[in-house]
Amino acid sequence: MFQKVISMSIITLLLSIAVFILTQSQAVMSSVIFSFQIWKNNIFPSLFPFFLLSELLIQYGFVEFLGELLKPLMNRVFRISNHTAFIFVMSIISGFPSNAKYTKALLEEKKINDQEATKILLFTHFSNPVFILGAVSISFLGNKEIGGLILICHYLTNIILGILFRNYHPSPKTNCHVSILKAIHHLNQKRISQKESFPVIFTNALNHTIQTLLFILGVTTSFLIITTLLNQQLHLPPLQQSILNGFFEMTQGLKYISMLNIPLKMKGVLTVMILSFGGFSVHMQLIGLLSKTKIKYFPYLTARILHATIGSIMFFYLFELWMP
Numbered sequence: 001m002f003q004k005v006i007s008m009s010i011i012t013l014l015l016s017i018a019v020f021i022l023t024q025s026q027a028v029m030s031s032v033i034f035s036f037q038i039w040k041n042n043i044f045p046s047l048f049p050f051f052l053l054s055e056l057l058i059q060y061g062f063v064e065f066l067g068e069l070l071k072p073l074m075n076r077v078f079r080i081s082n083h084t085a086f087i088f089v090m091s092i093i094s095g096f097p098s099n100a101k102y103t104k105a106l107l108e109e110k111k112i113n114d115q116e117a118t119k120i121l122l123f124t125h126f127s128n129p130v131f132i133l134g135a136v137s138i139s140f141l142g143n144k145e146i147g148g149l150i151l152i153c154h155y156l157t158n159i160i161l162g163i164l165f166r167n168y169h170p171s172p173k174t175n176c177h178v179s180i181l182k183a184i185h186h187l188n189q190k191r192i193s194q195k196e197s198f199p200v201i202f203t204n205a206l207n208h209t210i211q212t213l214l215f216i217l218g219v220t221t222s223f224l225i226i227t228t229l230l231n232q233q234l235h236l237p238p239l240q241q242s243i244l245n246g247f248f249e250m251t252q253g254l255k256y257i258s259m260l261n262i263p264l265k266m267k268g269v270l271t272v273m274i275l276s277f278g279g280f281s282v283h284m285q286l287i288g289l290l291s292k293t294k295i296k297y298f299p300y301l302t303a304r305i306l307h308a309t310i311g312s313i314m315f316f317y318l319f320e321l322w323m324p
Contacts, residue, residue, distance in 0.1 A: 017225075020232070024229075032225070039216070042135060044213055046131060047094055047216075050090065055204070060191050065184070067085050068179065068182055069085070069183050071177075075174055080166075086102065088124055090102055096128075097285040100285065103117045103121060114293060117293065118169070119168055121299075124158065125276070126158060140257075145322070150272055150275070152318075154311055157311040160310060164306075212289065216285050219288065220281055223249040223279070223284070227248045230248070238260055246273075247279055250282060264323075268319060269316050272308075272314075283300070
């Protein structure tokens, strides 16, 4: 009986959304257009080159190379496999949800196990630095100086989380002596072991990249439609509406927060909070990318709540020291 109730509830919800789309077609169209603009102007340009490059780097031994060089950081500080250094570094450069894509790639290559994959996702939730310094600080908040502080609070909190969770499924200790010659040797061994030609590797990398980016577009659009539906039905005050939107779809929430009539300091606190949580749209992208793995979502959700809390508190207390 309970399962039947759940089934009917799902159908009722989907039909309600269908009715909303039909009766509020203009609002829905605006949401779809806005999501495509976000994807076209921010997501695709910032993620495409890194997604494609990361696929090639993995195939040609950069994971082994970087893992050897960053062994002390990954093994001693975070107590995790040195192969996850690739995920850590590339996530900083490209931003979420790239950490999920890189984690899946290393899982498929059997470079890391499910526990290490779950753990590395906890502290590699980095927003793209160009997005923070450009779109968020200049386009949204209209203040170039605040972008640096948002970036520091957002990134530093990830490092803190990595240390806080260092004893969560710790990887076996290894010799942390760094050898550049050994790193080059590992890279070379991986390269010469490749059985496929470069054109085949490049084509496969391009296909995976496009599929992932289209999936991200679909999830972003879906969540923007959901937030539009909620806005139409709930009629919340601007502050509550902005926060709710941000926790569902990050970019829309950040845009609405920048338009609020509140002090810049509070805009910054809310911006760091939403960036660090990421929005359920980003969470769904991560779940979708890792759907065929045994990675657990709850530890990731816990880390994002801690990330949002610690990062926003850090921004609150550093704001007066940072801003002129």
